[in-house]
Amino acid sequence: QKEVEQDPGPLSVPEGAIVSLNCTYSNSAFQYFMWYRQYSRKGPELLMYTYSSGNKEDGRFTAQVDKSSKYISLFIRDSQPSDSATYLCAMSKTGFQKLVFGTGTRLLVSP
C-alpha cells in the first residue's frame, strides 16, 4: 500500500464548476501538506501548503486537512480552462523537504 493515495482521474468539468481534489495517507507522522500543480512538460509548482490540521484559503483555492481521518482536499472555485493540469498532493514529516507525493489527478476544464 502506498503512503499517499490519490485518484489519477482524469476529472473533467465545465468552466465555472467547483472542483474537489483529494488524497488519503497512512503515515500519521506527516505534519506538512502541500498541493502542487504540474502543467505538461513542466516541473511541479507549489500552490498551497498547510501545517497540521485546518483550512487555508488563497483566492479561488482552498486547502483542507483532516488529520483524524488522514484526508486532505483542495477545492478550486470558478474553475478556468487554464486550471487544466495535473494536481499533486505532497506531504512530509518535517517541512518542505523530502516530500512524499501522491500519483496526481489530471484535471480538464472545458470552456
Place this chain on the structure above:
Amino acid sequence: ETGVTQSPTHLIKTRGQQVTLRCSSQSGHNTVSWYQQALGQGPQFIFQYYREEENGRGNFPPRFSGLQFPNYSSELNVNALELDDSALYLCASSAETDIQYFGAGTRLSVL
C-alpha cells in the same frame, strides 16, 4: 520560471549504460533534491544535497548517486541503466529547508 535549470531536456540511453543529469539551482539556494517521476506517477524522492553533503536518501539503490558543487549546482548519476529507469528526473532547489522550486526536468528513455 523558477530559476532552476536542468540539462539535457531529453536523453535516450540503452540498458547497461551510465548517465549524468545536471541541475543549476536558483540563485541563493544551497539545498538540492532529486526526484524520479515515472509516467503517470507522482515524483519519488531520490536524495538531497545540502552544502555539498548528502542529506537524506529515498528508497533507491546505490547505482543512483549524486554530487553537489561549491556553487550548489548538482549532478545525478545513474549506473547500469535498467528499463524501469525511464522517467522524468526532477531537480528542486531551496534555501536551507524552505520551499522547494522545481526545474522542468530531464526525460530519460532507456531502450
